[in-house]
Amino acid sequence: xxxxDIYSELSSIRDLxxxxxxxxxxxxxxxxxxxxxxxxxxxxxxxxxxxxxxxxQLSDYSxxxxxxxxxxxxFIVLVLSLVTGVLLTIRQANKKHENYWNPxxxxxxxxxxxxxxxxxxxxxxxIFRGYFGMIASSCLIFYGLALVAASQFTFSDVKWxxxxxxxxxxxxxxxxxxxxxxxxxxxxxLHILYGSIMHFKYNQ
Amino acid sequence: xxxxxxxFDKAFxxxxxxxxxxxxxxxxxxxxxSLKELLNVTDGNLASHLKALEKxxxxxxxxxFIGRKPNxxxxxxxxxREAFKKHLQALENLIKQxxx
Numbered sequence: 001x002x003x004x005d006i007y008s009e010l011s012s013i014r015d016l017x018x019x020x021x022x023x024x025x026x027x028x029x030x031x032x033x034x035x036x037x038x039x040x041x042x043x044x045x046x047x048x049x050x051x052x053x054x055x056x057q058l059s060d061y062s063x064x065x066x067x068x069x070x071x072x073x074x075f076i077v078l079v080l081s082l083v084t085g086v087l088l089t090i091r092q093a094n095k096k097h098e099n100y101w102n103p104x105x106x107x108x109x110x111x112x113x114x115x116x117x118x119x120x121x122x123x124x125x126x127i128f129r130g131y132f133g134m135i136a137s138s139c140l141i142f143y144g145l146a147l148v149a150a151s152q153f154t155f156s157d158v159k160w161x162x163x164x165x166x167x168x169x170x171x172x173x174x175x176x177x178x179x180x181x182x183x184x185x186x187x188x189x190l191h192i193l194y195g196s197i198m199h200f201k202y203n204q
Numbered sequence: 205x206x207x208x209x210x211x212f213d214k215a216f217x218x219x220x221x222x223x224x225x226x227x228x229x230x231x232x233x234x235x236x237x238s239l240k241e242l243l244n245v246t247d248g249n250l251a252s253h254l255k256a257l258e259k260x261x262x263x264x265x266x267x268x269f270i271g272r273k274p275n276x277x278x279x280x281x282x283x284x285r286e287a288f289k290k291h292l293q294a295l296e297n298l299i300k301q302x303x304x
């Protein structure tokens with residue numbers, strides 16, 4: 001056996017171990033899109049609450065008329081981001097001739113969904129009990145936890161995005177009233193930043 | 205240069221078998237179809253190599269059904285893990301030998 005053969009053997013082992021445990025078809029573009037949706041959502045939300053024509057007052061924070069549209073905006077942003085992410089990931093997987101529905105992507109989704117669903121339910125509970133001040137920070141914290149949990153099945157960069165979201169979430173919890181600012185940083189700017197990094201690092 | 209090939213595991217002489225083992229060592233278990241896709245081999249080819257590894261006692265086969273579809277999960281046995289580790293060690297030693 002020649003040295004070259006051994007190296008090719010070792011590299012094929014390495015490659016398979018990695019490909020069989022990590023899902024690498026995540027698209028950076030979907031991160032950028034999610035960031036843009038979040039920024040657009042935050043803008044519409046801001047106009048709604050603080051806009052000149054708005055009859056809403058900050059004092060009616062617990063009013064249905066205020067939180068229902070905000071909740072709807074957040075929900076639309078979430079659904080749009082998820083749909084874009086899934087579609088772009090499928091496209092990316094097809095490009096790499098990889099099956100998007102494989103044992104690794106299943107594990108990735110499972111690990112992502114446990115903290116995400118828990119967080120979603122927790123936030124619904126917060127809304128129904130009227131703890132509006134903690135919603136933005138809870139979104140960020142649970143989202144960050146979900147990313148950290150899922151990161152072991154994909155690029156490790158996802159873990160750093162997760163840690164940043166968790167830290168932002170904790171900061172948001174300490175500074176009530178600045179939820180929108182943290183929302184913009186965490187879901188908007190960080191996503192665009194992360195998506196661009198991923199796109200240029202792995203897509204070329 | 206003469207190299208002793210005794211440390212090499214005969215079961216891993218075939219590249220596909222070595223590749224199967226790499227996947228199973230890195231994962232708790234893997235199913236037939238996913239393995240086939242990952243390694244890009246035919247049904248018959250994969251089945252025969254899996255059979256060989258099973259005979260060797262290196263992998264554990266777990267047959268079950270999901271609905272009506274058969275679902276066969278493969279995982280590495282402790283013997284298999286040990287053998288794989290030894291084989292890698294042997295490859296490494298070979299490189300060291302050739303360097304010196």
